[in-house]
Each structure stands twice: as structure tokens, then as C-alpha cells.
Amino acid sequence: MTTILLIEDNADIRENTAEILSMANYKVLTASDGMQGVQMTFEHHPDLIICDISMPVLDGYGVLHMLHKRNALQHTPFIFLTARTERTDMRKGMEMGADDFITKPFDAMELLQAIEIRLQKASKLKEDIAQGPGAISALLSATGGGDQLDALKDERNTQLFKRNRPCIPKANTLPTSSISSKGK
Numbered sequence: 001m002t003t004i005l006l007i008e009d010n011a012d013i014r015e016n017t018a019e020i021l022s023m024a025n026y027k028v029l030t031a032s033d034g035m036q037g038v039q040m041t042f043e044h045h046p047d048l049i050i051c052d053i054s055m056p057v058l059d060g061y062g063v064l065h066m067l068h069k070r071n072a073l074q075h076t077p078f079i080f081l082t083a084r085t086e087r088t089d090m091r092k093g094m095e096m097g098a099d100d101f102i103t104k105p106f107d108a109m110e111l112l113q114a115i116e117i118r119l120q121k122a123s124k125l126k127e128d129i130a131q132g133p134g135a136i137s138a139l140l141s142a143t144g145g146g147d148q149l150d151a152l153k154d155e156r157n158t159q160l161f162k163r164n165r166p167c168i169p170k171a172n173t174l175p176t177s178s179i180s181s182k183g184k
Helices: 011-023 034-044 060-068 087-096 108-131 134-143 145-155
Strands: 003-007 027-031 048-051 078-082 100-103 159-163 179-183
Touching: 003 011, 003 034, 011 027, 011 108, 027 034, 034 048, 034 060, 048 060, 048 108, 060 078, 060 087, 078 108, 087 100, 100 108
Parallel strands: 003 027, 003 048, 048 078, 078 100
Antiparallel strands: 159 179
């Protein structure tokens, strides 16, 4: 079952949103402030996080910042659910790595659709990562881009540099020919 962490300081909104998510067959964890939300994320590793921005102890931007410091959590979908409607707030959240921004009051269907889209993207990303570098080759083959990439590589003028002497000169003297170039 997909686990969603809801970080919201307003008890009514938290309870109502959690009920909507539960009715949609999600396992819901709730936190009443940002710090508690961060701790629960580290402990439970939810599949998706929904977070308010304006909260006590640690705001939503702080939550997102702390989660992105952990490599394992960087790809966890993160949706801001907030009363803030200023464009600058939206831009700041998106630039920090939020996946979506839903303003309160919100429609339950709008929230559920945003969740589904983010979960599908996260699932696709996990599949691509699991396939490793072979996924890129498969993509290039499927799109016919492999030949174009090879042509670009062949046309590229590359130079190789070889170090003849140490990079750091002794006693303020510069080597006279420390770098030589070879064409391809």
C-alpha cells in the first residue's frame, strides 16, 4: 500500500485531508509540524509527502531543504499544500525541488490527481534508475537518436592534453612548455 506523509499544523485540515487520502486507499501518516514531519520521513520513508508551508518549529521550505540533503529522499515526490497564493512562493517552492503546489481551499479530486501523477512519475523514475545505463541506450535506439549521437561525437573536435611537468612551478618560475596538445 502506498504511504503518504501529510505535514499540516491545522488539525481540521490535517484530519480532513487524511480522511480523503484514507478513503482513496492510501496509508496516511500525519505530522503537526515540520520537524516532526522530517523525523517521520527519516523513520518511515513515505512514497509521497504533502506539506504545508507556514508551520511552527520548521516551515515547509525547511522541510524540503532538509529532505533534499538526504540522497535517498531526493526523489520522494513532494507536494506543497498551502494557503499562500503568491507567485514568488510558488517559484521558491518549485526552485527548491517541490513537485507540485496546491492552494487551499482545494478540491479533493485535484489533490488526488496530483498525487497519482507524482506517484506515476516517481515509479517511472525508479524503473529507469533500476535499468541503469542500458536505459539510455534503449531510449536512443527507440528514438533513432543513437546515430545522431554518434555523428555528433565523430564531428566533435577534441584535443588531448598531456602534462609533461608538475603543475606547480618551483620558486616563481613557469615551465616553458608544460602542455602539449594532440589532435584526434
